[in-house]
Amino acid sequence: MIKDIIIVGGGTAGWMTASALSNVLGDKHYRFRLIESEQIGTVGVGEATIPMIALYNNVLGIDENEFVRETNATFKLGIEFRNWRKVGHSYFHPFGLYGVDMDGISFSHFWMRWQCEGGTLDFSHFNVETEAARSNQFMRTMHEAGPKLMPDVNYAYHFDAGKYAEYLKKRSIKQGVERIEGKIVHVQQDPDTGNIASVQLESGESISGDFFIDCSGFRGLLIEGVYRAGYDDWSHWLPVNKAVAAPCEKVREPTPYTRSTALEAGWQWRIPLQHRTGNGYVYCDQYISDDEATQVLLDNLDGQLLADPKVLKFVTGKRKKCWIKNCLAIGLSGGFLEPLESTSIHLVQVAISKLLAMFPGTHICDAVVRRFNTEMADEYENIKDFLIAHYYVTEREDSEFWRYVRSMEIPAALSERLHLFRSRGEVFVRQTELFKENSWFSVLVGQGMVPQSYHPVADAITSDELNLRMVKVRDGVRKRLEMMPSHGEFIARHCASQGGVSR
Numbered sequence: 102m103i104k105d106i107i108i109v110g111g112g113t114a115g116w117m118t119a120s121a122l123s124n125v126l127g128d129k130h131y132r133f134r135l136i137e138s139e140q141i142g143t144v145g146v147g148e149a150t151i152p153m154i155a156l157y158n159n160v161l162g163i164d165e166n167e168f169v170r171e172t173n174a175t176f177k178l179g180i181e182f183r184n185w186r187k188v189g190h191s192y193f194h195p196f197g198l199y200g201v202d203m204d205g206i207s208f209s210h211f212w213m214r215w216q217c218e219g220g221t222l223d224f225s226h227f228n229v230e231t232e233a234a235r236s237n238q239f240m241r242t243m244h245e246a247g248p249k250l251m252p253d254v255n256y257a258y259h260f261d262a263g264k265y266a267e268y269l270k271k272r273s274i275k276q277g278v279e280r281i282e283g284k285i286v287h288v289q290q291d292p293d294t295g296n297i298a299s300v301q302l303e304s305g306e307s308i309s310g311d312f313f314i315d316c317s318g319f320r321g322l323l324i325e326g327v328y329r330a331g332y333d334d335w336s337h338w339l340p341v342n343k344a345v346a347a348p349c350e351k352v353r354e355p356t357p358y359t360r361s362t363a364l365e366a367g368w369q370w371r372i373p374l375q376h377r378t379g380n381g382y383v384y385c386d387q388y389i390s391d392d393e394a395t396q397v398l399l400d401n402l403d404g405q406l407l408a409d410p411k412v413l414k415f416v417t418g419k420r421k422k423c424w425i426k427n428c429l430a431i432g433l434s435g436g437f438l439e440p441l442e443s444t445s446i447h448l449v450q451v452a453i454s455k456l457l458a459m460f461p462g463t464h465i466c467d468a469v470v471r472r473f474n475t476e477m478a479d480e481y482e483n484i485k486d487f488l489i490a491h492y493y494v495t496e497r498e499d500s501e502f503w504r505y506v507r508s509m510e511i512p513a514a515l516s517e518r519l520h521l522f523r524s525r526g527e528v529f530v531r532q533t534e535l536f537k538e539n540s541w542f543s544v545l546v547g548q549g550m551v552p553q554s555y556h557p558v559a560d561a562i563t564s565d566e567l568n569l570r571m572v573k574v575r576d577g578v579r580k581r582l583e584m585m586p587s588h589g590e591f592i593a594r595h596c597a598s599q600g601g602v603s604r
Contacts (some may be wrong), residue, residue, distance in 0.1 A: 103311040103427075103461045104131050109285065109300065109323055110316035110368055111137030113262050114449045116269040116430025118314055119278045121453045124161050126460070128277035135273070136300070136308065138284040148379045149177060149359045149443040150257040151535075152196050157450045161272070164577040171268045173375040174238050174260035175355045176588060178230040180442070184363040185600045186547060187480040187496045192547030193358070194442075196255035198539055206556045208574070210290040213555040215571055218564060222544070227574050229254055229581045234358045240583035250515065251577040257443070259359065259372045259379070281308065286325050296427040297327060305506065310457035312461065315430040319437065324420055326429035327345035331421035332463035333436075338419040338489045338511065340502075341367045341439055345395045346381035346411050350404035361441065362401075366502045369401060370440065375598050378404055383439055415439075419481040422518070424470045429456060436481055441491060444448030444484050451480055476533075482578045483534045486515040488540070494519070519550070 106122065108115050119135050133224055158168060168174065178197035200208030212224050225231040231249065233239060242253040274280060283302035291298045299309035312565050315323040324330045355373035363367045367384035382398040389397075395410050421438030423429060431452040438444055438468075455476055459469045472535070492506035493515075511519075518541075528541040562570075586594070 102130070102463050103465070105309070105311045106131060106133050106314065107300070107308060107310035107312070108133070108135040108314045110318060110432075111135060111266065111270070112278075112316065112318070112432070113266045113446060114318075114434075115316035116266045116273060117359060117446075117449050118278070118316060118431055118453055119273040120161055121157070121271040121457070123276040123278050125457055131349055133273075133278045133283045134228050134281055134300070134308065134310070135278055136281045136283055136285065140281065140284055142540060147372070148262050149180075149259050149440070150197070150446050151257050151258045151443050153447055153450060154257055154538055157453075159319075161603065163272075166596040168268065169258070169260075169592070170598045171375075172258075172260035172264040173260045173598045174596075175373055175375060175592065177257045177259050177359060178234045178239065178357045179554070180254075180359045180361055182361050182363070182491075182544075185361070185491060185495060185497075187549075188499065189218075193225055193234060193526070193541070194229050194543045194547065195225075195234070196257065197230040199224055199542070200227045201252060203570065204558055207538050209315040209538070210555040210559040211570065212528060213552060214559045215567055217568070218228070220571065222575070224573075225246045225543075227571075227578060229578050230256070232582055232584055234356070235567060236582065237354065237356060237584060237588050239357045239588040239591050240585045244336065244585070251574075251581060254581070256357075259355075259374055261376075265378050285322060288323065290327065294426070297323065310429065313428045314456075315428055316432050318433045319415060319418065321351070321430060323428045323435040324423065324425065324434055328422075328425040328428060330423075330430070331417070333418045333421060334416055335418040335485055338509065339439055339485070339492070340385045340387070341383045341417070341508070342415060343386050343391065343394070344378070344381050344413045344415070344440075345391065345398050346413065347398060347409070348377045348379055348407045349402045350396075350407060351376065351378050354587065355592075357588040360424055360441065363497070364397060365500045366394070368441070369398065371403075375552055375592065377407060381440075383441070385502060386433045405484055405506060410604070414570045417485075419478065423452065423477050424473045424475050427465055428483075431456070435477065438481065438484050440537075441488050442484070444535070448480065448484075450525060452477060474603065479533065480535070482514075483531075483536070483595055486512060486518070487536045487544070490519065490541075491544060494550050496546055496549055519545070522552060523550060524552070525554045525556065527556065 115135055123133050128298050176415040179193055181193050183191045208269050283304055284299045286299040289299045297313045299307050301307045313323055360371040366388035369382045372379035384392050384394045391412050419440050432449045455473055461472050489509050489511055494512055496506050497503040522528050522545055530537050
């Protein structure tokens, strides 16, 4: 039976994996060991997340208020995009729905018809998360008696990735995970099967196992170093290949959203935590030097610098296979999609979920391995196309970088999807895709692509009924907002960390 599990690498990916596997599988039949070296730093897989992280935390039985306090977290309702369509323009990509789906189709189609008939309100005013972000408000959805007239408030978190990994590390060790300090210098394979038999540490200690999970980061110590999995390089579509990051002091109450500001050769993130603000410039070094990018970032900070800027180099893409024999890659060792839509931690979570669903018993089944690799490839591909659309659908021509991305040849599947959206405001997402129709609608319209028509079902009701529905949705949004405290007040009341947000 496959029962001795070795996780290579700590950080966010390693400890998320250790915590989930030990929690779900338990220690009755399995032994979990995680090898990490203090000599090797971790990237810290993103400080901004998307709502699915709450599912992961719930499975582990994590108390949300405790987690927020321990990681200096704040809440996130979506992403504000500045200067992406053109300089001076901004729009918001919220986590929640616009209005409510009606008559089997998205609310956006009714809004488009309403606009054609003289409606004056922007579609963003029919979304609770966008309106709350505008006014810096937040709360969890309160229990409502009877049928819900409005969808729940959807949110994620901003947190300190290092503190999150440390938080999960403590939980994992309590659940029986053994942490081993050491740097791997050699990998021993079984000469007959090709499976990894053991890893040898710099100290000389040899650690054997039945199943090895590679959480070693970009280098892919096992999946690439041993098995030469190969890499699908997507930098011709997503050309940003470096990021310079620097924290600064917080200067105001933290906003309940991430900010992405398009710059000359890429974009800058702003992620507010309780105790500081995370900042970074994601750029393509073909169009700007590291020193220039660093200076641009420093010039755009809204608080005093807290640590020296760090430059990180990456290649956007994925491993051709994430699971080979008894080795499975999770996190950066499996691939990296730039942080534009905060999907790094989500892809760690997806890989963990699929591993648990397909976990091997007495042997590793080739059909299961193929299925895992196919499903993970689909996850990366779908997110990749969504990210490309942010760059391609733009009016910017003010720099060489933007002239390149708006004129580049895009994947055929994305081209067809954009044509469909331009024609009738639909994208035909599959159930398994991460980004649904609401996300495509907010980003594509926000970037300047206005559909020429809408779904014909939206014409099935009278104009009076249409106006009545729009008024009801707008009233529902207003009522939600009237109940919400400010983001800072909510944190101070429920989950402020020591030295974090105060009233």
